[in-house]
Amino acid sequence: MTKPTRRDLANAIRFLAADAVEAAKSGHPGMPMGMADIAEVLWNDYLGHSPDNPKWFNRDRFLLSNGHGSMLQYALLHLAGYDLTLEDLKNFRQLGFRTPGHPENFVTPGVETTTGPLGQGFANAVGFALAEKLLAQRYNRPEYAVVDHRTWVFMGDGCMMEGISHEAASLAGTLGLGKLVAFWDDNGISIDGEVEGWFTDDTPARFEAYGWLVIRDVDGHDADAIRKAIDQAMAQDERPVLLCCRTTIGFGSPAKAGKESSHGAPLGADEIAATRKALGWEYGAFEIPDAIYDGWRANGSGKVREEQWNRLFDAYAQRHPQLAAELTRRSHGELPEDFAAAAAAYIAKLQADGPTVASRKASQMAIEAFAPHLPELLGGSADLAASNLTLWSGSKTAAGDDPDANYVYYGVREFAMTAISNGLALHGGFIPYDATFLVFSDYARNAVRMGALMEAHAIHVYTHDSIGLGEDGPTHQPVEHLASLRLIPHNDVWRPCDAVESAVAWKAAIERKDGPSCLVFSRQNLPHQARTDGQLGQIVRGGYVLADAEGGAPDLILIATGSEVGLAMQARAALDADGVRTRVVSMPSSDVFDRQDPAYRESVLPGGCRRRLAIEAGVTDFWRKYVGLDGAVIGLDRFGASAPAGALFEHFGFTVEKVLEAARSL
Numbered sequence: 132m133t134k135p136t137r138r139d140l141a142n143a144i145r146f147l148a149a150d151a152v153e154a155a156k157s158g159h160p161g162m163p164m165g166m167a168d169i170a171e172v173l174w175n176d177y178l179g180h181s182p183d184n185p186k187w188f189n190r191d192r193f194l195l196s197n198g199h200g201s202m203l204q205y206a207l208l209h210l211a212g213y214d215l216t217l218e219d220l221k222n223f224r225q226l227g228f229r230t231p232g233h234p235e236n237f238v239t240p241g242v243e244t245t246t247g248p249l250g251q252g253f254a255n256a257v258g259f260a261l262a263e264k265l266l267a268q269r270y271n272r273p274e275y276a277v278v279d280h281r282t283w284v285f286m287g288d289g290c291m292m293e294g295i296s297h298e299a300a301s302l303a304g305t306l307g308l309g310k311l312v313a314f315w316d317d318n319g320i321s322i323d324g325e326v327e328g329w330f331t332d333d334t335p336a337r338f339e340a341y342g343w344l345v346i347r348d349v350d351g352h353d354a355d356a357i358r359k360a361i362d363q364a365m366a367q368d369e370r371p372v373l374l375c376c377r378t379t380i381g382f383g384s385p386a387k388a389g390k391e392s393s394h395g396a397p398l399g400a401d402e403i404a405a406t407r408k409a410l411g412w413e414y415g416a417f418e419i420p421d422a423i424y425d426g427w428r429a430n431g432s433g434k435v436r437e438e439q440w441n442r443l444f445d446a447y448a449q450r451h452p453q454l455a456a457e458l459t460r461r462s463h464g465e466l467p468e469d470f471a472a473a474a475a476a477y478i479a480k481l482q483a484d485g486p487t488v489a490s491r492k493a494s495q496m497a498i499e500a501f502a503p504h505l506p507e508l509l510g511g512s513a514d515l516a517a518s519n520l521t522l523w524s525g526s527k528t529a530a531g532d533d534p535d536a537n538y539v540y541y542g543v544r545e546f547a548m549t550a551i552s553n554g555l556a557l558h559g560g561f562i563p564y565d566a567t568f569l570v571f572s573d574y575a576r577n578a579v580r581m582g583a584l585m586e587a588h589a590i591h592v593y594t595h596d597s598i599g600l601g602e603d604g605p606t607h608q609p610v611e612h613l614a615s616l617r618l619i620p621h622n623d624v625w626r627p628c629d630a631v632e633s634a635v636a637w638k639a640a641i642e643r644k645d646g647p648s649c650l651v652f653s654r655q656n657l658p659h660q661a662r663t664d665g666q667l668g669q670i671v672r673g674g675y676v677l678a679d680a681e682g683g684a685p686d687l688i689l690i691a692t693g694s695e696v697g698l699a700m701q702a703r704a705a706l707d708a709d710g711v712r713t714r715v716v717s718m719p720s721s722d723v724f725d726r727q728d729p730a731y732r733e734s735v736l737p738g739g740c741r742r743r744l745a746i747e748a749g750v751t752d753f754w755r756k757y758v759g760l761d762g763a764v765i766g767l768d769r770f771g772a773s774a775p776a777g778a779l780f781e782h783f784g785f786t787v788e789k790v791l792e793a794a795r796s797l
Contacts, residue, residue: 132423133422134426137168137171138354138410140171140175140210140426140427141167141170142167142383143206143210143419144164144203144206145167145383145406145410146403146406146416147202147205147209147210147417148163149163149164149403149406151205151206151223151230151417152202152397153397153400154223155223155225155397157224157396157397158202158223158224158232159199159395160381160393161380161381161393161395162203162318162380163202163203163206164380164381164383164384164388164393165316165351165378165379165381166200166314166316166351166376167382168351168352168353168354168357168382169285169314169316169351169376170203170285172358173314174193175427176361177361177365178433179433179436180193181434181437182208182212182214182241182433183212183433183434184437185213185240188462188559189277189278189437190280190433192243192259192282193283193284194243194244194252194256194259194282194283195234195252195284196249196256196290197285197287197289198252199233200285200287201230201232201234202220202223203285204234204239204242206220208240208242210419210423211427213240215229215241217417217419233245233246234246234247235584235585237586244557245584245585248581249289249292250289250290250291250294250295250299251295251577251578252286252290253284253286253290253296253299254296254298254546254547254550254551254553254554254578255550255553255557256282256284256311257302257303257547257554258550258552258553258554258555258556258557258558258563259311259555259557260281260303260310260311261306261529261551262555262558262560263281263310264310265536266458266560268533268536269506269535269536270454270458272447272450272454275443275446275447275451276443277440277443277444277458278458280310281311281312281365282310283314284311284312284314285313285314285316287315288317288320288326288330289321291315291332292330297337298544299544299551301542302542302547303341303343303371304338304341304342305342306529306530307369307370308371309372312361312364312365312374313373313374314374314376315334315373316376316378317334317375317376317377317378318379318389320391320394321394322394322395323391325391335375343371343372344364344371345372345375346372349376349377352379360374380393380394381394383409384398384405384409385402385405457506458560461561462559462560466641466642467504469504470501470504470641471642473501474634475638477497477500477501477634478631478635481630481631481634482631486630487656487658487659489653489654490627490628490629490630490632490633490652490653490657490693491518491519491594491595492520493627493629493633493634493652494521494594494633494652495521495522496630496634497637498510498523499524500634501637501638503525505562505641506535506537507561507562508564508641509529509555509562509563509564510523510526510538510563510566511539511548511552511564511565512540512567513541513565513566514541514543515567516566519567519568525537545567545571545572545575546574546575546577548565548567548575549565549591550578552578552582552587552591553578553581555589556582556587562589562641563589563590564589564590564591564592565592566591566594568600568607569597569609569651570609572609572649575591576615579616579619579622580622583619583620583622583646583647587646587647588644590637590640590648591647592650593612594652594653595607595654596609596613596626596653596748597693597694598748598767598772598776598780599653599655599776600776601654601775601776602774602775604771604772605770605771605772608770608771610749610750610768610770610771612749613692613747614749614750614752616651617721617722617753621645621646622646622648622722623639623648624649624722625640625719626651626693626719627651627652628657628660628695628717628719629657629658629659629660629696630657630659631660631662631670632670632719633652635671635719636650636719637650638671639720639723653693653694655694655776657693657696660677660717670717671723672727674716674718674720674721674723674736675716675735676715677696677715677717678700678714678715679714680707680712680714681707684740685712685713685737685740686711686712687706687714687744687794687797688713688714688716688736688740688743688744689716689745689790689794690743690744690745690746690754690757690758691717691718691745691747692717692718692747693747693748694748695748696715698746698785698786698790702790702794703715705787705791706794711794716735716736718757736757743757743758743763744763744793745763745764746764746785747764747765748767749766750766750767750768751765754766763793763797765784765785765790
């Protein structure tokens with residue numbers, strides 16, 4: 132083969148994608164075939180990456196928001212020299228191989244984020260770009276731009292239609308994320324056919340209104356036009372950029388190009404053969420000539436860029452050793468050496484002081500105590516900072532150029548906020564926390580789920596956790612939300628009962644590196660609970676004996692969380708007075724408790740005591756796994772009402788009398 136042309140290099144993507152989808156008998160060949168020319172120019176001429184070191188810190192980040200076209204990314208990674216073999220591509224969508232149906236950052240080297248739910252990859256990209264901006268502001272110095280990379284994101288019509296793209300694009304423009312470049316694959320086709328029947332927005336005008344630089348009418352199959360557009364995008368860094376690329380889905384297929392039939396199904400063996408002929412591709416399935424591999428890997432400059440950056444960083448470390456050490460620590464996801472001791476001292480003092488405050492206030496107190504030790508802690512709220520209490524005395528807005536910026540005013544954008552937090556966490560260098568009312572976690576739920584799937588180290592703060600928020604009524608009173616969040620695998624949910632448990636929950640969430648945490652706090656004041664040093668040390672285990680029966684094994688176990696722990700303690704006093712030996716178990720995090728060893732769980736909830744009563748102001752079914760069919764649950768299997776909190780708790784049976792009645796019935 133003679134020296135390959137740019138079209139030859141792009142065709143390698145097309146046929147790897149078509150052949151892999153055909154082998155799997157499922158998948159999406161149309162988008163990879165349509166975006167192949169754009170991807171080839173970006174990856175070979177602009178993308179700063181290092182296939183031998185996919186985690187190089189100053190690499191450009193490439194995200195595929197339209198993740199159904201995953202074979203585009205797998206073909207790119209393979210051709211560029213990442214550790215992704217031809218055998219992986221031949222086994223696309225098969226168990227045990229590194230080419231799942233949608234990109235997964237924990238499976239495939241070089242994949243930055245897990246995508247598939249449309250629009251979320253784009254919102255993740257906003258988080259990646261925000262991370263780069265804030266790190267650059269803090270650490271760069273004249274002649275030492277040690278944080279200097281771009282975030283490139285591919286997105287399709289479906290991403291543009293999803294509401295999260297509106298939320299994220301609006302905020303990105305407001306924040307001036309000039310290192311963010313989005314490529315819109317404007318092919319006019321979705322699963323149901325031509326989108327002009329349901330998607331007639333003036334999308335370029337929308338992004339211009341958001342404050343983006345919009346480059347219109349880019350021919351997505353003309354390498355020179357693509358280069359010209361990218362050069363224009365890179366000529367400024369004040370605004371994020373949208374490249375509107377006109378493409379043909381299934382490009383090259385004689386029968387299926389430009390049609391929805393190429394979107395989500397194999398082309399078929401005959402049509403692939405016809406496409407090979409039409410594009411002049413003379414090679415068999417999964418056959419890539421050496422000249423094509425050489426063309427891809429000769430153009431890549433990742434190794435050179437990484438080596439240049441390493442030399443720059445070495446010089447930076449000589450000139451600014453403290454900054455270099457801090458950036459290195461943060462980029463590795465390591466906490467400051469003094470954090471654990473400082474946090475433990477704060478918790479011990481809190482136990483001694485015994486404040487009675489709302490747990491949302493206790494959360495703010497914990498942030499105030501911990502944040503000075505953690506420059507990587509980046510907060511935010513969806514227009515509820517004064518209610519969520521996420522601001523602290525050192526909060527500085529990210530909407531500017533403050534080198535110590537550590538707070539994002541997200542506006543009323545719960546879904547985008549959560550997905551942006553995932554992007555911040557995945558980028559590295561930050562521990563993001565975001566906040567809204569617990570009832571509005573519904574808006575953000577799929578991003579919470581995606582964060583748990585990706586093991587993103589993000590912290591989600593949810594306040595106003597029950598009917599205790601009172602007068603705003605059932606639209607704002609969460610009932611099923613605690614159980615719903617607990618059902619998400621690998622998602623730690625904490626609902627603390629007082630200021631001490633709140634601080635422990637914050638410490639656990641900060642120290643957890645392998646997934647997100649949801650911290651759930653009350654609006655109303657919660658009483659302080661007395662504890663021994665031993666009990667204080669057991670809070671982090673998710674569940675522990677807060678008060679034990681006197682005079683022998685318990686006759687009855689009360690299990691409670693959050694505001695209902697105080698109620699359980701009041702009921703215990705009355706039951707003890709009646710001669711019922713009663714144990715109270717506080718379970719701030721059932722997720723964490725369930726991970727404890729069997730011996731510890733047995734010590735807290737002994738199998739010999741079947742009389743168990745769980746108390747929580749939410750749906751009851753979740754607690755059956757702890758109380759059994761012969762136990763009882765005091766909860767709320769209906770929506771709330773608008774009234775003061777005290778009246779609501781009495782009306783719905785969260786009283787000592789109701790607890791005693793249920794306990795005695797056991």
